[in-house]
Amino acid sequence: MSKESTTHFGYETVAESEKARKVGAVFHSVARRYDLMNDLMSVGLHRAWKRYAIDISGVKAGDRVLDVAGGSGDLSRLFASRVGPSGEVILTDINASMLSVGRDRLIDDGMVNVPVLQCDAEKLPFPDNYFDCVSVAFGLRNMTHKELALAEMQRVLKVGGRLLVLEFSKVWKPLAPLYDAYSFKLLPFMGKLVAKDADSYQYLAESIRMHPDQETLRDMMLAAGFSKVDYYNLSAGVVALHKGWKT
């Protein structure tokens, strides 16, 4: 009998087949309070980070954009206003609860022209060379096979297309003790208080620590077939925005 491959779920080691289900449970639990918690946790900075990602994307009117693991649809909404009626933005997420929150918010904002699709980032149901830009914001960290997901995103990009990965990263060293205290003490407490779910926010803090740092993620993107990768440290490296070009 062959031993099943394992992966990490925060600091836990779990079977690969288990990770998606456990991550799904986390996001199902926090979906309803996701935006409020994001604002509280980042003191509203997540909006600035996302806006910066849009600025750096170079997306223009008429472009096709895929928002992977887009959850509550923050990026999709910003992209949709950029591409205009001649462009196309598709919002995807593996988690139905998050996706329904995103879909409802898009409809509430009058953005009925953004298709919403539940799918796995490791098996994207799109043809090769289709999108001008693919984005994944705070989603790559939760994927079981990051290399596969990156390769898929590279596949669906047109030549000249860009992948934007916005993700928590390695913070500037002098700030690390403060950041650790915040992540492991205050964050679960806030999660318990606001989202009634301390465990999910404990997972968030742990998964950030397990996620590859800036240079490692850059190497992974290069290995996935991107010809050039640049990254921007935001808020002293709390978050990094990676931009990879397919040529």
Added chain:
Amino acid sequence: MFKPLLTHLLKHLVDQNGWAKAELLPFAGRAVQFDILPASAVIIVLEDGGLALAGEAITPEAIVRMAPTTALRILSGDQAAHRLIDIEGDVELGAALAQILRGLSWEYEEDLSRIIGDAPAHELAALGRNIAIGIRRQSWNLAEMLSEYWQEEQPMLAKKRHVQRFIDDVDVVRDDAERLAKRIEKLEAKFATPSTNESPAV
């Protein structure tokens, strides 16, 4: 911290100068480093024709270097100062991006009008322009006054005609010295060769 802010400002500038996007689009995805010591920044052209500060891992394809004084001369419209720009790497890319950046102008009156309204913005901008013109005029007056003082009262600077006369005098001295050197050469040659007309001693 400053990158998002500067990138936003660059984006705003390019948006205000609509012509620049079309000029920048052929260079999408390419980066140029600008060194105006002690400041240095790598600017990347975005796929929508915008500009942004590049990230931590980009290698610029060209480096444009200039002294801060050269940058000031270029900003004040001195065409001759362009020759003092040093471009390394992809010269065409560096020169094109430097040219486009030079052409960008800030429509501050428009920005101001969004905050305080059209009429006050126009008045404030006009006041600002008048102050700038006044400062420029006063600076010229001061410079002229100082140059006159240092030329006439306390001669530290040479007048153009004096410099020209000095250059002409140097030319005359050089020509005279060359003629003298030729003459000495001829005389030396003459005395070094024994004369064939001399009669033998008896």
